[in-house]
Amino acid sequence: MTRTLVMTSLLLALFTLSISSIEARERGQKPPSFEEMDTNGDGVLSQDELKGKLLEEFEQLDLDGNGKLSEDELPEPPQKRR
Numbered sequence: 001m002t003r004t005l006v007m008t009s010l011l012l013a014l015f016t017l018s019i020s021s022i023e024a025r026e027r028g029q030k031p032p033s034f035e036e037m038d039t040n041g042d043g044v045l046s047q048d049e050l051k052g053k054l055l056e057e058f059e060q061l062d063l064d065g066n067g068k069l070s071e072d073e074l075p076e077p078p079q080k081r082r
Contacts, residue, residue, distance in 0.1 A: 031077040044068035 039049050046068055047058055054061070054074070061073050 034071045034074065044070055045074075
């Protein structure tokens with residue numbers, strides 16, 4: 001019984017540390033550059049090249065309605081909080 005309790009506690013602690021390190025790493029990542037997102041190199045971003053919030057807001061961001069996003073149509077990346 002004691003051995004099971006100890007093992008369960010160790011596994012829980014390991015799991016908690018893993019989650020914490022993943023979250024910390026994600027917070028430290030900077031957003032990809034326009035060039036990194038433009039995977040086909042055509043100078044604009046199609047829906048196929050986007051994910052997350054940019055994909056969700058694609059229609060609102062596509063100001064000229066051409067079905068592509070230019071670098072000028074993208075919002076500024078969020079600033080790091082200090």
